[in-house]
Amino acid sequence: QDEKRINHDALPEKPILQLTHQTKxxxxxxxxxxxxxxxxxxxxxxxxxxVQDASGKVIPSQTxxxxxxxxDSSTTEYELVFIVNVPPLGLSKYLIRDAGSEVNNPYNAPSQITLxxxxxxxxxxxxxxxxxxxISDNRDFTIENSRLRAKFSGTTGLSVSVTTVKDGKETAMSVEFLMYGTRETKKDKSGAYLFLPDGEAKxxxxNGKAVIRVIRGKILSEVHVLMKHVEHVITLHRSPGIDGWSLEISNIVDxxxxxxxxxxxxxxxDxxxxxxxFSDLNGFQMxxxxxxxxxxxxxxYYPMSTMAYLQxxxxxxxxxxxxxLGVGSLQEGWLEVMLDRRLNQDDNRGLQQGLLDNKRTPNQFRLLLERRHQRTSSPNGGSRQTGVDYPSLTSHSVSQLLNHPVYAFIRNKLPGEGPAGDVKLSGSVQPLVKALPCDIHFVNLRTVQAMDSPAPTQESVLLLHRKGFDCSFPANGLSCSTxxxxxxxxxxxxxxxxTDIKATSLSLMYDGQVLNSKATLQLDPMEINAYRIRLD
Structure with missing residues (x-):
């Protein structure tokens, strides 16, 4: 179980792994x-x-x-952070125990906190x-890893700039939170379907009074800014994977x-x-x-399903x-995202009520800064002739961090307790012979229902999507290739x-070429292909 909710409208909470001197x-x-x-x-x-991996080797961790x-902080609950290695479509097991008062534990380190x-x-x-x-002296401060250095305002605690360590180039990246009002008129006002602001956002x-928490550790560092309506957190991971190439932004809005x-x-x-x-259309194209x-x-303002970028x-x-969420770029170098709306009136578009059911709302983002290794001739970096543009391979992988996270399954029972006490687990499960190329997304593998019965048939459908990507950016942090x-x-x-492999349409109504088990599938960029297969 990765998360739980106390009730239907509560924020999700992670279950607590109850530790003893025995490994779990x-x-x-x-x-x-x-x-x-x-x-x-x-x-x-x-x-x-x-923390140990499946072979029993102790690995670095942070609390x-x-x-x-x-x-104030909890005295019965702590956050454990470490780096996992999970095979494609697979499972990996890690062992965790309470080290107690052991002084010889160089692998686990508590974070250092400044308020x-x-x-x-x-x-x-x-x-x-x-x-x-x-005593706050309003001087800017930084957090960094081997790829990025983020600078923050000593007054507000909000981001000021991001520097890519490899080339030393600094890019302005200031974060602001603003409020729009709705226009004062007897005509239409903002509502569920209409966005009719009363002017520029304020x-x-x-007033420089937001509490700022700076947390530094050997695996991740964070900056927390606690404002009246927003709890804003920026995290920088010291990870060899793709998550070490971007800034994680988490907001809880109320x-x-x-x-x-x-x-x-x-x-x-700047x-x-x-x-x-550029913003995406249903996560499929830009x-x-x-x-x-x-x-x-x-x-x-335009809709944003998975990403938007300036270049x-x-x-x-x-x-x-x-x-x-909604996104707009109202001035050069600006990109703003709508986080939450509370509106008292109906906008006469069918809902017949205002937006008054707000809760504490979490928002998660990843901020990726990339440098081209092939300079483009277009002033804005895109293609003026077609309006077509693509994310980089790194950008596609960062998007997967948010939309396809690694899931954790914990077990609080000790070995020997209850009916599941004698369950033995292998160190990992690797269902694929090898990882798919970086630009191929494994969309689905599902059974086909019988025409005359609710039971599934022996046939399955495999769906693969080849993503289009921009080759002018380096493929950072990737362990796969194309x-x-x-x-x-x-x-x-x-x-x-x-066995019984054949290409088919996405609706499964029109079958195409019959293939053998040693065939090579050829996917075109930006296409989703479907195949009927039988697994024996």
């Missing part, structure tokens, strides 16, 4: 057809933990406090954690005390995008958008999202024979 196993599942090497988080009952208020704007400049020790509360002013307000997050960069940006000053503000000849800045759209059938499933 946790299984991680990877739902994509490429290997994953990335940071995972668990909730555990101890702050001194030892963090679980915060219950601005300065600003708390009103009490002193230091304290909370178990194994050291907490400092220096900055959410913190505007239940507002009236006719719409909250957005704005990123201000990318010269010539008032053009569409060029042109911001026009002759149109009202709301006409320059110029040298740089691309992509924001990946785990939830569908193959020109070729997939060997014999490289798919381990210990299973594929």
């Amino acid at each position: 196993w946790v299984v991680f599942y990877n739902s994509v057809a490429q290997a994953r090497h990335e940071v995972v988080r668990l909730r555990v009952s101890s702050s001194t933990v030892e 963090n406090l679980v915060w219950t208020a601005a300065q 600003y704007n708390t009103g009490s400049p002193d230091s304290s020790v909370r178990g194994v954690f050291h907490i400092s509360r220096p 900055t959410l002013d913190t 505007i239940r005390d507002q009236r006719n307000r719409e909250l957005c997050m704005r990123l201000k960069t 990318v010269k995008n010539s008032n053009e940006f 569409q060029r958008r042109k911001t026009l000053s002759k149109l009202p503000l709301q006409a320059n 110029d000849q040298d740089t691309r800045m992509t924001i990946h999202t785990a939830q569908s 193959s020109g759209g070729k997939v060997q059938l014999e490289d798919l499933f381990r210990d299973l024979d594929l």
Whole structure:
């Protein structure tokens, strides 16, 4: 069980793994057809933990406090962070135990915590954690890994810029939170279907009093900013995988005390995008958008299902999202995302009520900064002739982090307790002979229902999607490669024979070429192919 909810409208919570001196196993599942090497988080009952891989080798880990208020933390629950390696479409087992008072545990380290704007400049020790509360001098501070360095304002705690370590180039990347109102008129006002603001958005002013938490560790570092309506967290992973190449942004938004307000997050960069940006269409392809000053503000907002980006000849800045939201680029170098809306009136478009059912709402994003290794001739980095553009391979993989996360399955029973006590698990399960190429997404493998019975037949359908990508960006953090759209059938499933293979339409109504088990599938870019197969 990866998450649980106390009730239907509560935020999801991670279950707590109750640790003892005996090891307990946790299984991680990877739902994509490429290997994953990335940071995972668990909730555990101890702050001194030892993590082992399936072979019994102790691996590095980090423990963090679980915060219950601005300065208060739980004494019975802690966050455990470590890096897992999970095979494609596979499972990996890790062993965790409470190390207790063992002093010789160099692999596990507690994070170092600094609190600003708390009103009490002193230091304290909370178990194994050291907490400092220096007098704020408003100087900027940074967190970094081997790829990125993020700078933050010492006054607000919000992001100021991001530097790519390899070339030392700094890109402005300031974050702001703003509120839109709705226009005061007897005609239509903002509602469920209409966005009719009363003018420019107004900055959410913190007066320099927002509590700032800076958490530094050997596996990840974070900056928490606790504002009145937003809990904003930026995380930087020290991971060899794809998650180490982007910034993770998490917001918990609460505007239940507002009236006719719409909250957005704005990123201000120095990318010269010539008032053009790209947003996706249902996560399938990217569409060029042109911001026009002759149109009202709301006409320059577009839907964003999975990502949107700004770019110029040298740089691309992509924001990946785990939830569908509205996005706009109202000025050059700006990209803003609508986070939540609370509106008191119906907009006469069929809902017959306002938007008044707001809850504390989580939003998750990934911010990816890329440098071109092939300079383009177009001023805005895209293709002016066709309006067509593609994410990079790295960008596709970052999107998978949000939309296809690694799932954790924990078990609190000790060996010998209950009917499942004698269950023995192998170290890993690897159903594929080898990983699929980076640009091939394993969409689905499902059985086919019989025409005259509710039971499934012996036939299955395999769906594969080849993604289009921009080759002018380096493929950072990837453990896979591309193959020109070729997939060997014999490289798919381990210990299973594929028979009765034939291409078919996505509706399964029109069958095509019959294939043998050693055939090579050829997928064209941006296409989804379907195949009928039988697994023996």
